Structures are given as structure tokens and as C-alpha cells.
Amino acid sequence: MDDNLYREELMEVYKSTKNRGTLVSPSVEVLEKNPLCGDQIKLQFEISEDGIITDAKFDGSACAVSVISSAYLMDNLVGKSIEHAKKLTKEDLMGLIGINLTTSRVKCATLALEGLKNAIGKYENGKSNTENKNKNR
Amino acid sequence: MRRLKRKYMNDFPILNRKINGKDLIYLDSAATSQKPVQVIDAVTDYYKNHNANVHRGVHTLGDESTELYEAARKRVASFIGAVTPSEIVFTNNATDSLNLVAQGWGLINLKKGDVVLTTVAEHNSNVLPWEYICERTGSGVEYMELTDEGLLDMDVFKSKLTDKVKVVVLSHASNVLGTILPVKQISELAKEKGALVVIDGSQAVPHIQVNVQSLGCDFYAFSGHKMLGPMGIGVLWGRRELLSNMIPIRFGGGMVLDVDKKTYELAEVPECFEGGTPDVAGAVGLAAAIDYLDDYGMENVRKHEIELTSYAIEKLRTVKGLWILGPHNPDVRTGLISFVIDGIHSHDVASILDSEGIAVRSGMHCAMNLHKNMQISSSTRASFYIYNTLEDIDKLLAGIEKAVGLLK
Numbered sequence: 001m002d003d004n005l006y007r008e009e010l011m012e013v014y015k016s017t018k019n020r021g022t023l024v025s026p027s028v029e030v031l032e033k034n035p036l037c038g039d040q041i042k043l044q045f046e047i048s049e050d051g052i053i054t055d056a057k058f059d060g061s062a063c064a065v066s067v068i069s070s071a072y073l074m075d076n077l078v079g080k081s082i083e084h085a086k087k088l089t090k091e092d093l094m095g096l097i098g099i100n101l102t103t104s105r106v107k108c109a110t111l112a113l114e115g116l117k118n119a120i121g122k123y124e125n126g127k128s129n130t131e132n133k134n135k136n137r
Numbered sequence: 138m139r140r141l142k143r144k145y146m147n148d149f150p151i152l153n154r155k156i157n158g159k160d161l162i163y164l165d166s167a168a169t170s171q172k173p174v175q176v177i178d179a180v181t182d183y184y185k186n187h188n189a190n191v192h193r194g195v196h197t198l199g200d201e202s203t204e205l206y207e208a209a210r211k212r213v214a215s216f217i218g219a220v221t222p223s224e225i226v227f228t229n230n231a232t233d234s235l236n237l238v239a240q241g242w243g244l245i246n247l248k249k250g251d252v253v254l255t256t257v258a259e260h261n262s263n264v265l266p267w268e269y270i271c272e273r274t275g276s277g278v279e280y281m282e283l284t285d286e287g288l289l290d291m292d293v294f295k296s297k298l299t300d301k302v303k304v305v306v307l308s309h310a311s312n313v314l315g316t317i318l319p320v321k322q323i324s325e326l327a328k329e330k331g332a333l334v335v336i337d338g339s340q341a342v343p344h345i346q347v348n349v350q351s352l353g354c355d356f357y358a359f360s361g362h363k364m365l366g367p368m369g370i371g372v373l374w375g376r377r378e379l380l381s382n383m384i385p386i387r388f389g390g391g392m393v394l395d396v397d398k399k400t401y402e403l404a405e406v407p408e409c410f411e412g413g414t415p416d417v418a419g420a421v422g423l424a425a426a427i428d429y430l431d432d433y434g435m436e437n438v439r440k441h442e443i444e445l446t447s448y449a450i451e452k453l454r455t456v457k458g459l460w461i462l463g464p465h466n467p468d469v470r471t472g473l474i475s476f477v478i479d480g481i482h483s484h485d486v487a488s489i490l491d492s493e494g495i496a497v498r499s500g501m502h503c504a505m506n507l508h509k510n511m512q513i514s515s516s517t518r519a520s521f522y523i524y525n526t527l528e529d530i531d532k533l534l535a536g537i538e539k540a541v542g543l544l545k
Contacts, residue, residue, distance in 0.1 A: 006489055006543050016545070037484055037500045037513025063482035064544065108484065120282055 019074035028123040030113035065108035148173040159494025167520035179425035209420035218348035232262040234358035234373035241383035249275030285507035287314035287463035309341035314463030315470035324353035366426035370419030387412040442472030473520035
């Protein structure tokens with residue numbers, strides 16, 4: 001683990017457009033906010049019928065910690081199942097980023113993770129609602 | 138003047154600390170100031186030699202402690218020009234003081250349809266207590282906008298000051314914009330309409346000479362910890378006749394004269410508002426802080442901060458994409474500068490400055506309404522005090538340039 005959040009390779013991730021942007025037809029999207037510091041990040045996921053995340057993008061205005069953790073998270077999720085995504089913990093995310101964060105910055109890093117959990121909840125809710133509707137027909 | 142400043146700077150032990158291997162440059166005094174050794178010693182001396190509960194036992198230490206506590210009250214009263222020391226209520230902090238006014242006065246005096254007039258620039262501590270009381274009494278808070286420069290347009294104030302306004306609630310100086318409001322003029326206009334004026338002086342008392350009588354307001358609140366004093370001690374000044382008609386909000390020991398099961402007789406003002414064991418050491422430390430500021434001279438504090446602020450505004454203006462919030466004229470603002478850099482989050486600026494040993498505040502500074510109104514998600518704030526120098530501002534500028542270089 002490194003203490004320097006603003007080292008070159010992380011700044012490249014921060015400025016990279018790889019996982020940044022919007023999806024044309026996302027299966028689910030959430031807008032995650034941290035009202036205390038004004039971070040606002042939109043997460044979008046494309047999920048296949050068999051529950052695999054086929055694409056994931058984020059966008060918004062946030063600090064470098066939020067942006068970098070979102071970028072790593074999105075990158076890591078593509079090709080993985082929802083079940084895998086559900087099990088991701090804060091520690092897993094910290095491992096992905098590979099930096100030691102001060103107490104005050106940890107919540108910036110976990111914003112994307114909270115967004116992911118909310119997105120999965122929303123997706124599954126939406127799915128079960130549709131299934132229920134179909135059953136009721 | 139330079140040598141004089143050096144003399145005072147040596148009084149702050151924490152300034153010898155290294156942060157991330159660099160000399161600490163403390164630019165977060167608007168959040169809390171550092172403490173000179175004189176204040177730290179006064180608190181230590183109290184606990185080492187005089188500690189006992191106040192207004193209770195008859196033993197020698199109890200007397201000494203009570204005398205020190207009441208001497209601190211006198212010291213505060215003379216510092217802000219109160220009529221008598223009994224107009225000084227010791228609280229935990231400015232938030233506590235403002236809640237005491239809102240609940241102790243507002244709850245029994247506001248009724249349905251009444252208006253509490255304030256601005257969008259207020260700290261949460263000056264707005265939320267009133268929103269709470271308004272909800273309970275059926276009255277409402279009305280917010281005035283500021284000009285683009287961050288000033289209060291007096292014509293807007295006059296137009297909003299209707300007969301329904303029962304109380305005007307304002308910060309003497311904004312904790313984000315630095316703007317110093319013309320409290321005297323505001324109080325005169327409010328008085329004509331019969332409205333009370335409650336002032337949050339947290340960002341003013343440490344930096345400018347304040348005389349509550351010449352300001353003409355009715356209540357004035359501030360914290361000790363932003364003016365070189367310890368954390369945990371605050372002050373509410375109120376006009377004697379208003380305090381006498383307020384209800385206490387903290388019941389318990391020390392605030393009653395007599396108790397007889399179903400009935401009780403309240404103690405005199407201000408004891409009736411100070412239920413429970415007070416922060417005597419905090420009051421003693423605050424008195425020491427006031428002695429220190431008096432020795433430095435409040436006019437010198439102001440002069441020093443105008444010099445720092447003018448220099449900082451001139452330097453920060455040179456950074457591309459950086460804009461300074463609030464008025465640029467140092468004569469109408471205090472020694473703090475909040476700024477936004479296009480495309481860079483305030484937390485990143487603060488983190489990079491921290492790596493250079495520079496402490497600044499980032500975020501919304503408990504002024505969400507103001508940030509939302511200005512349509513910015515957050516800002517970075519550098520705030521100055523007597524121990525800061527022009528060199529600190531040079532380092533701040535270098536740190537900001539480093540942040541821009543890394544993140545843009």
C-alpha cells in the first residue's frame with residue numbers, strides 16, 4: 001500500500017476516460033451523492049439475462065478518490081456476475097485501489113461501492129416487479 | 138511590526154509541528170484557532186491549583202473556582218462592551234448559544250405567521266435552530282439572497298423587513314464569504330419595525346473589535362475556541378430585559394434557588410441558563426485568550442489580517458481557473474478566503490496542500506444553502522489569524538499550483 005494518492009499512475013486513472021461516460025441502454029443506473037462534500041456520481045450497468053455485467057460506466061463531479069475508486073470498480077466489474085458484485089466489500093475495493101486512505105477520505109472511496117449495492121438492489125427489485133406483473137397476467 | 142509578530146508566533150507550540158515532514162502552515166483558524174501557551178497554562182493552572190465546583194460548597198477551593206469563573210465573565214463582558222457581566226451567559230459554543238436564543242426566546246414569542254428573516258449565507262448553526270422553532274410555532278424562516286459579490290443589498294433587506302418579521306438572524310461575518318455585515322445599520326432598521334436582531338459573531342469576535350452596545354443588536358453569540366480559547370466554552374450575550382424574560386432550556390443543578398417537589402424557583406440571570414457543572418477551565422482559558430488578544434490589540438489583529446487577505450487575493454487571482462468567493466475588497470471582509478478551482482474538487486486541493494504541511498478546510502463549511510445557491514458543490518477555504526505570515530501565503534500559492542499541475 002502506498003500513501004501517495006496523487007502519484008502518477010493514479011492521476012492517469014483519474015484523467016482516463018476508459019470507464020467514464022454514459023451507456024446507451026443501461027439495464028440500471030443510480031445517482032450516488034455525498035451531500036457533505038458535494039460529490040455526485042452516476043453509475044450505469046448493462047446486465048445480461050444470465051446476470052453478467054457486460055458493461056459499466058460512471059460519470060459525474062467528484063474528488064479524485066471517488067473518481068479513482070469508481071474507475072477501478074467499474075473496470076473490475078465488467079464480465080463479472082451480479083452475485084460476485086454483491087459480495088464485494090470495502091476491503092476488496094481498498095485492495096483494488098492499493099492506497100492507504102486517511103479516515104476522512106475513506107467515505108469518498110466507498111461512494112461508488114454504495115452506488116453499486118444500490119444499483120443491484122434497484123435492478124433486482126425492478127426484475128422481481130416485472131416478474132410479478134408477468135405472473136399476474 | 139515584523140519582530141512583534143515573531144514574538145507572538147513563538148507563543149503557539151503547535152506551530153513547531155511537522156506535518157508530512159513539512160513545517161505546519163495552519164490556515165484553518167475559521168474552523169478553530171490554535172492556542173497560545175498562555176491559554177494552555179491558564180487551563181493547566183486551574184486544574185492543578187484551583188479545581189472545584191462553582192456556586193456550591195463553602196470551602197476555599199470552591200470559592201477560588203467561583204471567583205475565577207465570575208472574573209472570566211467580567212472579562213468577557215468588558216471585551217464586548219456588555220452593560221453588566223450578568224448579560225453574559227456561558228454556553229458550550231456558539232451553536233449552543235444560538236439554540237438557547239431560538240428555544241428560550243423563540244418558543245415563547247413566535248407565533249403562527251411570524252417571520253424569522255435571515256440570508257442564504259448562514260451557517261447551519263444559525264438556521265437550523267430557527268427552522269426547528271418555526272416548525273413548532275407555525276412561523277417561518279425567510280431567506281434573503283446576497284449580491285453576486287456576496288454582500289447584503291440594504292434595499293433587499295428593507296423590502297423584506299415587513300411587519301411580520303419578529304427577529305432578524307444574521308452572521309456578523311460569513312464563514313465562507315468573509316463578508317462583514319453592517320450590523321449597526323441592520324439593527325437600526327429592525328428596531329424601527331420592532332424586530333429583534335440575533336447575531337452569530339463566531340467569525341467576527343476573533344478578528345474585529347466588537348461592541349455589542351454600539352452594534353445595537355439584541356443577542357450576540359460566539360465561541361471561545363475560534364479566538365485562541367479552549368474548545369467547549371461559548372458565550373451568549375443578551376440584553377438584560379430580554380434574558381430576564383427567556384425560559385431556560387437546560388434544567389438541573391445550579392439553575393434553581395429553591396425546589397419543593399412540584400414547584401421550583403429559578404435562579405437569577407445568567408445562572409438560570411447554566412444548569413449543570415459549567416466548563417470553568419474553559420471560561421478561565423477564554424479570559425486568558427482575551428488578555429492575549431488585548432495585549433496584541435484588536436486593531437492590530439485587523440490590520441494584520443487586512444495585509445494577509447490583500448496579499449492572498451492578489452496572489453490567488455494569478456491562478457488560472459481559480460475564483461474567489463465573496464467580496465474582493467479586504468475592508469469589507471475578514472481574514473478568510475474561500476475559492477473554487479474549475480474542474481478540481483476541494484478535497485483534492487486540501488489533500489495536496491496537506492502533503493505540503495498546509496491545513497485548509499474543504500467541503501461546504503456547514504453552509505449548504507449558500508453552496509447550493511451559488512451552484513457549486515464545494516469550496517476550499519484558507520483562513521488566517523495572528524500567527525500567519527505572508528510567507529504562509531506564498532506556500533499556499535505554491536501548493537495550489539502543485540494541485541493544479543497534478544490534477545489538470
